[in-house]
Amino acid sequence: MTSKQLGFLIMGTLVGVNFLTIPRTASEAAGQDAWIAVLVGALLPLLVLVLIERLGRRFPEMDFIQMSQYLFGKIGGSVLVIILSLHMIIVVAREIARFAFLESIFLLPLTPIWAISLLILLVSLYVAGQGAQVVARINELLFYLLLPAFFLIVYPLITAADHTYLLPVGGSGILSIARSSFDVSLYYGRMEFLMVAYFMVTHKDEVLKAGLIAWGAVTVPYMLFTAACLMVFGPENLQEQITPVLAMFTSVSYPLLERMDMLFLVAWSVAFRPVFNLLCMSGYSLTRLLNLQERRHYLMLLTVAGTAAYLFSLIPTSIVELIIYSGWQGYTHPVVGLGYPLLYLLAAKMREGRTQNV
Amino acid sequence: MRKIPRKPATPPSAPEPAEKPKNLQNINIPDITLPESLTGKQTLLKPHIERSQDIINRPFFIGTQQPVEAYALYVNGVIDTDTFNASILRPLMIYAEDGEDPRSQDPELPEYIARTLLTVGQIRKIDRLADLVRDIYDGMLIIMLEGSSQALSIDIQKGPLRAIEEPPAERGLRGSREGFIENLDINISMVRRRLRDPKLVVKKTVVGQRTRTQVAMIYIEDIADPNIVQEIETRVNAVNVDGIAASGMLEQFIQDRPWSIFYQHRLTEKPDKAVMQILEGRVLIIVDGTPTTITSPSLFVEFFQAPGDYYERTWIGSFIRLLRYMAFFLAISTSALYIAVVNFQPELIPAELLVPIARFRNQVPFPVVFEILILEVMMQLVIEAGHHLPGNVGQTVGVVGGIIMGQAAITARFASPAAIIVASFSAMCTFVLPSPGIALVSRILRLPMILAAAAFGAVGFALMWLILLTHLISMTSIGVPFMGPLSPTRYSDLKDSFIRSFLTTMKKRPVSIPSQDKVRQAGQEVTGDR
Amino acid sequence: MFRRILLTIIILSSIALGSGCWDARDIADRSVVILAAVDLSQEGGTQFGKPVRYEGTILLPNLNPDTEEKVRIEKVSGVSISGSRDQRAYINPEIIMTRMIQVYLFGESLCISGIAPVMDSLLRNPVLSNSLHLAMTEGQSGDLLTAEPSDFPDLGLYVTDLLQKVNNKSFFPVVTLHDFAIHSTSPGRNPVLPILKEDAGEVRISGMGIFRKDRLIGRVGLDESRPLALLRGAQSMAYIPFIMTRDGEETDRGTVFVGNHRKVRVERQGNQFTFNITIILKGELIEHERSDVLTRDRQSLPKIEEQIAADIESECQSFIERMQGEFKVDCIDISKYALAKWRSELENTIDEGFIEKVNINVDVKVHIRNTGDLL
Incomplete structure (x- = not known):
């Protein structure tokens, strides 16, 4: 995998359904300053990126599994790898559930959730089953294919936006912005998948640069869309929208194609990139952990991981439960994202100290 | 037509790698040296040629004073009879004794004949039975001589050839x-x-x-x-x-x-x-x-390229290229999109258009999927029929089938006009594609798209495209990524993919295909008009 | 072995998924709603033992080409607006498709009691486009649907075009569901709705309704809708006729065709807010009756501009007086500029007793690009 592809992988993993809902979360406390909250909240994944990069630099020869077992012993390392894989599987489950609910609400109201989830799972398994390189490439291609969708923002900005909704800048107070930033940073999570993906890259010295570009390419559109939603709806009305970005597209009548929101949603229905990206990563680390022949057992473990994620995704039976569970799950992102690299760095420091003493 | 000198036939050992199973190698022909006597050679050869009645065995004598017995062996119709008569039989039979005596027992006789008498281009000496049998069947003229273990294998092949035409x-x-x-x-x-x-x-x-x-x-x-x-x-x-x-x-x-x-x-x-x-x-x-x-x-993009793109103006070439990609997308997608829109997301149709479409649909008793599938099968049959009937009749079948059957289908309330437009439009799109390979593929790929759209509407359609793209991306051709330069993206190659950029800007060879010499155009930078 | 099992599972589940077709609904089995009207029920009655409150009327273009009628009108009533759909089952076998609705009409009585309860059912429907147009009617809106415009396919398309293109020729705001929702929920903003009425079998726009949040509190006729639209800053292109006088005598009469643009500045001294609204009108003189050549008489054009500016200014001033005295809501959408500066301070109080106390100055600038002379 090249570092450029890693960049697209990061973008694909960070952007999921949350892209459609982030303006509401951000404006919950911060009001008209939601866009600042989005920017501040993005510092968490940035920190995770930098930490993992520092960690990876110490062990350029190893992969994630070897490093874990080197630092924490065979058993300790394996436990850590399994925990991370489980974490990723649960994130996948949440993403599947959220996608299924979204499609169920807007596009397929009568189709049962289990069928939509199964559809997403099967397609994801097919994509992830082709291996990390193909996954990275499809992320790259999807990025370009979905790019035009971002330009849809221009029309509502011209016709329906009201800049007074953004003013006065900073008026909601530092405390509110900080609270919203924290909420938003949970949305950004998932950067911890880099723990696995980092070691697949050939040119490790370019990882930081690619990661930063990807981080910027995620943060800037998030900020733009949050600001645009604010300008179209205002902070009060924004709270009533489940998916403000979609609502923004439906609130104006585009020339030629009136229902741009539907078209956007159809295009977005292939964007469950986090699902197959993280499935691929967890399948890969499990395969390496068991020291199995890659190609055959990878598929098997991938299916196991996918099935587990699918079953987890069926747990929430309503959107309220989904939001509650997602809320809980969200807190694991800073824990795992910051905890893992810090723990590993600490262990590396201690081990270094020990070897120097010997 | 020019006769092109032909390289010597492949040496027996080179092309056949050792791992080939023995029983397939030179099927049951013992690899032994030929005997010197003509009858010995005949006896050895007989079991391998006696059931092939198109092999001509022409006995003759070389020279008249001290005639040497010889045989010419060839497969009828493969060699050029004029050359055989004029350049081989004539010098051997008539002019052989103009110079020295051909010594009948001389082992150098084949060499002598080849150097002095035969006025043809390619002559090879063979002395193994397996080579002999193979050369006969490869279409060579074989001349066997009494008293020499070597036979001459002469390449004077000529058969009926098709004239060079535009494909x-x-x-x-x-x-x-x-x-x-x-x-x-x-x-x-x-x-x-x-x-x-x-x-x-x-x-x-x-x-x-x-x-x-x-x-x-x-x-x-x-x-x-x-x-x-x-x-x-x-x-x-x-x-x-x-x-x-x-x-x-x-x-x-x-x-x-x-x-x-x-x-x-x-x-x-x-x-x-x-x-x-x-x-x-x-x-x-x-x-x-x-x-x-x-x-x-x-590469995948090559299937959308035709040599003409490079000969036309850049703008025209690029426009036609874009048209082809669009045609490929539409050929696969139009029917599926129609089903998705009519069955699942009718709000995507403008209100003014929705009512007429619904009115026409009201008259057709079948579900829209069935309607489209009927039309699709009909179209495919018309296309196939057109292919297999001779020239003008094929075209007539296409036109008659298309117009009359379509009109009849509407009148009989088998299909609505919108469905006919969709089916014929997607059929038309396949004909735009310059490579027969991709055109055939697009005819088949339509089917999974239709089924996905019938089950899940636009979502199914989008997911099927994702699967298709993943499949394309995972493919390689002789180890080279098939979807390059799109994925992995090679930005420098994009100027010869969806569009065909100015020839003067294509200074390097495409990087999607690995090559040793990267530079295609040397010399000064040419930008813009001179 | 594993691959084979996987393949089998995938094929089986694909069949299970593919044979579902849960959402497939043939367009031929649907009834397409183009126009919908909601009223408070006048007749009363009960639904499942509970008193009926709303009355929904929809207009469906006839999709069967073999029958005479061009449209079908269905009126049902129910406890709640979505709940009334239950009654449609007894009169229409087809699936009612609401996503193509282009215009929603509200009856007068409903507007007075508040639209918010109905808006909820509209905004909650995810397949409904928020860019559909809203209007209120004089009297019950359901009665309006029986009108048949002779030269349009049906009333739905006619009303859609009417409401959508009204600002091409007149200063009049175009109101969509999105606009109404935003204006009725954001602090400091209030919506307006066009009023439709039936006049001798013909449906026409007759004025504008002024809302405090979702409740109708007043209405203005077509004469006053011009200053309202200009003060609200609703983008339009419109004709403004004018009469020039000198010493009390009419000297010229004509028309300009202009587009509008609004700028608002807000100043504050203690608790006294002053809004300076600048309305800029740019366009062309398309008619003036006197036969002077204006390219020679260079004073005339500025005079026409001044005259129009003065006309509009006085119109606006009298409307502002009416707004501050009678309506007591900010229907000209300027409070948001105060919010933009002092949001946290004003947010909770701006909707009550704010607009009455502020100073509003209007300045109209007119730029006429040509002279109206023959070329």
Whole structure:
């Protein structure tokens, strides 16, 4: 995998359904300053990126599994790898559930959730089953294919936006912005998948640069869309929208194609990139952990991981439960994202100290 | 037609790798040295040729004073009889004694004959029975002499040949009208005449134990990536089959993903296209007996390129390219989108259009999926019928089938006008595609799209496209990513993908196909108008 | 072995998924609603033992080409607006498709009691486009649907075009569902709705309704809708006729065709807010009756501009007086500029007793680009 592809992988993993809902979360406390909250909240994944990069630099020869077992012993390392894989599987489950609910609400109201989830799972398994390189490439291609969708923002900005909704800048107070930033940073999570993906890259010295570009390419559109939603709806009305970005597209009548929101949603229905990206990563680390022949057992473990994620995704039976569970799950992102690299760095420091003493 | 000097037939050991099973090698012919006596040779040879009644066995004497008994053996119709009479029989029988006496027992006699008497180009001496039998069946004229263990194998093949015509599937407005024909040597000569580089390598090998089809691999030594050349050579030589009839069969033996629906090699019948492919570092594979040649490795975007793109103005070429990509997308998608919109997301249709469409749908008793499938099958049948009927009748069937059956279907309330438009539009789109390979694929790919859209509407349609794209991305052609330069994205190659950029800007060879010599245009930077 | 099992599972589940077709609904089995009207029920009655409150009327273009009628009108009533759909089952076998609704009409009585309860059912429907147009009617809106415009396919398309293109020729705001929702929920903003009425079988726009949040509190006629639209800053292109006088005598009469643009500045001294609204009108003189050549008489054009500016200014001033005295809501959408500066301070109080106390100055600038002379 090249570092450029890693960049697209990061973008694909960070952007999921949350892209459609982030303006509401951000404006919950911060009001008209939601866009600042989005920017501040993005510092968490940035920190995770930098930490993992520092960690990876110490062990350029190893992969994630070897490093874990080197630092924490065979058993300790394996436990850590399994925990991370489980974490990723649960994130996948949440993403599947959220996608299924979204499609169920807007596009397929009568189709049962289990069928939509199964559809997403099967397609994801097919994509992830082709291996990390193909996954990275499809992320790259999807990025370009979905790019035009971002330009849809221009029309509502011209016709329906009201800049007074953004003013006065900073008026909601530092405390509110900080609270919203924290909420938003949970949305950004998932950067911890880099723990696995980092070691697949050939040119490790370019990882930081690619990661930063990807981080910027995620943060800037998030900020733009949050600001645009604010300008179209205002902070009060924004709270009533489940998916403000979609609502923004439906609130104006585009020339030629009136229902741009539907078209956007159809295009977005292939964007469950986090699902197959993280499935691929967890399948890969499990395969390496068991020291199995890659190609055959990878598929098997991938299916196991996918099935587990699918079953987890069926747990929430309503959107309220989904939001509650997602809320809980969200807190694991800073824990795992910051905890893992810090723990590993600490262990590396201690081990270094020990070897120097010997 | 010019007679092209032919390279000596492949040395017996080179093309056949050791791993071939013994029983397939030179089927049951003992590899022994020929005896000196003519009758001995006859006896040995008899079991291998007695059931082939088209083999002519012509006894004659060399010279008149001290005649040496000799036999000419050949397959009827394969050799040029005029040359045989004038340049071989005549000098041997009549002029043999103009100079020295031919000594009947001299082991150097074949050498002498070949050097002084025979006025033809290619003569080879053979002394093994297996070679002898194989050369007879390869179409050589064999002359066996009394008293020499060597026989002469003379290449004076000439058979009826098709004239060089423009290939019907790859017509172009500008550029060469020549197309490859069924004869390997003439095909190679067409390439040579267009590409006079001394570095052009022509490697010949034989594929098929029984058909013994000649296959030539042509590439430029200092452009083509040696690894790719090596890989192709290994794959071609590893083909272990009793016979291939055409290049399409060879292609299926050397491709990376046999299960895929996509063609993984660009096939072409045009020498000018082939030359350009060779110049980009590809290997041209010509199979004797097939005008369709294989260029390898291939990229997905190549199936949308026609040689004419490069001969036209850049703007026109680019426009036509974009049109083709659109046609491919629409050929696959139109029917599926129609089903998705009508059955699942009717809000995507403008209100003014929705009401008329609904009114027409109201008259058709079938579900829309069934309606589309009926029309689709009908269209495919019309296309197939058009292919198999002779020229003008085929066209008539297309027109009559299309118009009359469509009109009748509406009147009979089998289909609504919108469905007819959709079906005929997607059929029309397949005809835009320049490569027959991708056109055939697009006819089939429509079906899974229709089924996905019928089950899940626009979501199913989008997901099926995701699967299709993933499949394309995961594919390789001789180890080269098939979807390059789109994914992995090679930005410098994009100028010859969706569009065809100005020729002056294409200074480097495409990086999607590995090559040794990267630079295509040397010299000063040319930007804009001069 | 595993691959084979996987393949089998995938094929089986694909069949299970593919044979579902849960959402497939043929367009031929649907009834397409183009126009919908909601009223408070006048007749009363009960639904499942509970008193009926709303009355929904929809207009469906006839999709069967073999029958005479062009449209079908269905009126049902129910406890809640979505709940009334239950009654449609007894009169229409087809699936009612609401996503193509282009215009929603509200009856007068409903507007007075508040639209918010109905808006909820509209905004909650995710397949409904928020860019559909809203209007209120004089009297019950359901009665309006029986009107048949002779030269349009049906009333739905006619009303859609009417409401959508009204600002091409007149200063009049175009109101969509999105606008109404935003204006009725954001602090400091209030919506307006066009009023439709039936006049001798013909449906026409007759004025504008002024809302405090979702409740109708007043209405203005077509004469006053011009200053309202200009003060609200609703983008339009419109004709403004004018009469020039000198010493009390009419000297010229004509028309300009202009587009509008609004700028608002807000100043504050203690608790006294002053809004300076600048209305800029740019366009062309398309008619003046006197036969002077204006290119020679260079004073005339500025005079016309002044005259129009003065006309509009006085119109606006009198409307502002009416707004501050009678309506007591900010229907000209300027409070948001105060919010933009002092949001946290004003947010909770701006909707009550704010607009009455502020100073509003209007300045109209007119730029006429040509002279109206023959070329």
